[in-house]
Amino acid sequence: MFEQRNEVTLKTDVLIIGGGSAGTMAALAARKKGLDVILVDKANINRSGCGAAGNDHFMAVLETGPDWDTPEAFLTWYKRLTQGLVDTKVVEKVYTNRIKGLVDYMEKIGIQMRIDTENNDFVRTKSFAQPGEYFINFDGRSLKPIISKEAEDAGVKCIRQVYITDLLKQEERVVGAVGFNIRNGDSYILEASAVVLATGNVSRMYRNPSGFPYNAWHSPYNNGSAQAMAYKAGADLKNMEFVNYTLTPKNFSASALNAIVGMGGYIVNSLGERYVLKYHEQGEQGPRWTMPWGTYWELKEGRGPCYFDVRHLSDEALEHLLNHLLPVDKNTFMDYCNQKGLDLKKDLLEIQISEGQIPAFVGSVTGIHIDENCLTTVPGLYAAGGCAVSICNLAGSMAVGEAAGEAAADEILRNSIQIKPDPEIISELKARAFEPLQRVNELEESRFEGKLHQVMAEYVGIGRTKLGLETGIKELKKLKDLTKVLGANDGHVLMRVHEAQDMLLLAELIIRGALTREESRFGLSHYRGDYPETNPEWHVSLHQSLKDGIPAMKKVPAYHQ
């Protein structure tokens, strides 16, 4: 029987929550500053996070000569892409200033960055309206195990299979976290002078087109615990109303879009028209949001199904796509094609609009608000990677992770923090962590989540109105009442019950933001049928936070520098 067992209390300088690409880099960076570091993950770190099974694109500015390959050109593009809702001063400090060094480091630890082995050179492609070829096509299949080993070899203490439920606060400062081991029931009290959150985006909050909620574009185990914990600790969350959609293969929500449009692939409707051109002058080379946006209207107006079409590509380009990109990014991609009976050299690949996600992709403006030091609005609490707003594809997450680890370490090296957590608070948080084990399980967690997916898709999904969003709020209230009958009988389900509650909290914030923002922006991300235009007066970020237990919202002007 699974029950609460031993209490494990550990003290460290820097605690990193989330062992994906951002968290592992944060841990390594803080450790390199000579500090004691704990990296905790609910899975096994070796292959955790969105990059678990590989990645094929590494976005970098390499300063090789052309105007576009400079930090200035990159930042100009990034500001346009994010419509000024991300502070490019942060991006400069956490990404462009360090990305060349990161590429060097990756090569040093044995990641194959130069897949043009004949000339020992990088292969670079561009997509999403970039001014030049920022995406290094690389072999990232072993990236995650290699950097995890680097971190462990450097002396980072990795704690595996421990799910963190709450942050620990001492007055205004975050001084650690509380959680439990999902396999053996030990409770964990992790005391730290600084905490870095790095648990990624949220991939499992919306209805999945295939009917399988874990068949998601990004890791379906990313449930937003960082955003939820940050919010509960008083931190600002930014632009939660923008939900991201992308294009994925029909019923298999795998990355493919970047690889396909980067190689010059087309997106066509059933009449054979390259329809994205109707919605954006750059067509398939435009920003990501224009592609699901155009697809939505094509399907609505009866010109579907829609497809990726790569049949016109040269043999060389097809060979690169089918061997170096698609199966490197998603290890099972060719299994899907084979089992479906698809030959991409001859056949169209049917596509779908993916499940909605709290986004983590290049150009996302949604998540935990951080400053140039990756510090949230709460002392002692840092954030990096997909959960934070800065720059968050793989390369972005790794660079920001490194920056966050360094900044957290520097703060502790400057000022030592005395930690004396209140035992009463610890015991309350422990009780909360294990509480679902005490309840009679009247409702399966999967059914609870299924209802959440339904509410989010129908009232807070593609196409929003005031009445629909208000209906969504009522439905979420009913779901909140149902959390009282969500029980668990083992550690795995206990983890899922906590994950579901985090998603429910974030769902409320999405609705609140969506209701407040009376305009439409970023295509399907926030399309209000009752306010269908982008309104310059709404060229702002919406910050939500919890002040003395009361939800607060403020408008923050876009960045114009």
Add this chain to the structure above:
Amino acid sequence: MEYPVKIDLSLCNQCGLCEFNCPGDLIYSDQAGDPYLKYPEECWFCGACRMDCPKNCIEIIFPMEML
């Protein structure tokens, strides 16, 4: 749903890497030490279990709804 991760136990050496690598905590070992997919409906179809398998004994089978 069918089991998307098919492990050929006649080849498996019980090294435990698939259980260790699964990012979703879905693979467990039974009392004999054989791995099995305990939560098939939570599979991401990522292939992390298969990638480092030293015996190459894991197949990913997509359910019909995904094909």
